[in-house]
Amino acid sequence: MAETSSDAFLNGEGIPVDLHNIETELLRLWGPSADRAGGPDLESPHVTRVVLANLVVEGREANAPGLKQVLDEVTSQYPCRTIVLRRTEGTDRTITAEVSALCYIPAPGLPQVCSERIVLHGGPQATNLLPGAVRPLLEADLPFILWWTDDPRLDEPLFRNLADECSRLILDLPDPGADLAAIRLGLDPKINAYSRDAVWFGLTRWRELVAQFFDLSCHHESLKRIDSLRIEALAPTHEVPPRLAVWLAAWLAGQLGWKPLGNPTHSPGHLRAQFQGPAGEIAVEILTEVDSTAPRAQLLATTLTTQGPDGPESFRLERPSPQSAEVHIKIHSSAYCNLPRIVRSPEIEPARRVAAALQASRSDPTFDHARPHFFWLMEQR
Template identity: 55%
Template sequence: MSEAISDAFLEGQGIPVPLAQIDASLEKLWGPAAERVGGPELENPTVTRVVLANLVVERLTPDAGALRPVVETVVGQFPCRAIVIRLSEEPGRKVSAEVSAVCTLPEPGSPQVCSERIVLKAGRDALDLLPGAIRPLLEAELPMVLWWTTDPTEHEELFRDLADESSRIMLDLPDPGASAAALRLGLDPDLGSCSRDAVWYGLIHWRELVAQLFDCPIHRQSLGRIDAVRIDALSSDPSTPPRLALWLAAWLAAQLGWTPEGTPEVAPDGDGSTFRATFNAPAGPLFLEVHTGPLTADLTPTPRLLGVALSARGESGPESFRLERTSPGSPDVRIHVDAPGYCRIPNIVHADALDPAHRVAAALELSRFDPPFEKATPFLLWLLEHAEAAAR
């Protein structure tokens, strides 16, 4: 390989290579500056190749290029061999390939850390060839993680084939836009793999803040007296609640032992909508409302939570617990509690929203075992299915 091609490879430019010669081509492209595990010891390596897992990324859509910066951010945090599968317009039964490096800025005095990105492209008539093309590329004795970004029901055979090989499945489906059927297939426990929804990890800060409201043992009794919950969110499609808000409602229902009742509904509300559902809670009927408004032009297109309010029937009168952003784009959340025995002074904490790349990174880095997620999943599917039906 020429020095110019090797430099282009390290800069992240895709280098076309024959499918059968991917590994051999990578050996040459890394060059003498790369240090491989088990390879020759270099006194002063300028590039260190790090691989913690095999990450298979599905992006069978025309906008595959839009995922590139997200992949680079994820791989920068979680070094791995990334194998990206894309849909091409090439006719016939053929899989083409290109390779590139994904490198992060080094710490002063340290070598640059890089990983590999292999892009496999196949036309619609060749999608069934992709699993066979991927298997020889997997690094031995490392787990395979499947990162799926489109509706798995559209390519169910391919999804199931790759899921069977995976130790973890991470769904990164549009929000809004992903159907309950897509989530039901992707999170099917019969797949035998650990399946997660990346949107769930957007609740990390909100779950912590809600739980901290009731950390003190004398305040936990309020949890059993909750009779209403209101969640405020913004979405690119305000006609229906975003999955992010429904995951928060599902988590609360699962953790606090609520039982779904009746049929939820969605009604227009100004330039947005209100989703209403009823549960049977320890204190009696519990009413959930999710108010969704439109995202403004200055915010990213990812749905955003603005606040959550819980009210309870206290022994000495009504109790309220509110978390709300100081403004739609602010990373700060105001905490306000109006209940006997609580400090009434409002508090503000920093709780920035996780962008899609950092949600995926969190999904890869956190434990495979997540009982709150598993308990909340049936509630999420129930809410999502009724939200879809009500919006039709």
């Protein structure tokens, strides 16, 4: 029976355990599992348990299948002790637990890398028991990262309790589709100064491409002459602008010291705003194309214009189709080479965004500078 349980544990199957004996059961399961997988044969390498952090994940039972797929990929890139808070519709004031291992072989001949997953099931009546159940399970001297995947207002006391204690918070809500009030609560620096929107990490490659237009010191003056920014995005709906596009505009505003003017105007599929820049007003426009089959928002194009010494200049990034991994770079300026270029820059998938958030520096002044501009742009007055 012990061997059967250990095999199931190592294969990622949840093993029910008593809430108060989780650590004891993990020790019992890890031993036979390592023996079972051990040996000199390269087809069954030794098991190496790796824990880089404590990752506490909030998710509802209804979202479990999709969340598990993303979680498996995240923990294969960033092994950690994962504690999943699975919210059920049960009426009992009890918490049940199960444990499993997630294992993978990084390369032939290397040890099998494994991390453990603890799932705590509890209904609405057991919500206030969850923080007390989580704390004894946190590995000492390792970061405590909270990955919140639902509207934090639905379990606000639980959210505030855990967010106040964690060393880093990742808010992972649909884009578009999340209520702005939920995002405000989830990213409130007074609750946790190191909170981040997972969508922010989907911008990394696009931000790099924009920055490369002005990398050389001889082009730094062009940044001060920007007079318009146009962002084109794709999303399953257009009631609100995609956060991915708004974060890109907010990033530029925060980095370049733009000051908001008046109030943004919103209409379906269209956001307009004005900023004050070093050389005058800057018109910002976000256009959203609707594709109801799109799983999430993505960027299609970004165009910056400036008033150069020899006349208007434009700098454009464009993805030729939503499915393409390529981005076309087009520049019209007497100070640049105007030959078009193509770079490979695929969209960053949700699992890679969360993995990037886990590996990023806890302190991110760039995000902090962008945050107030993001909320100013998103607010519909």
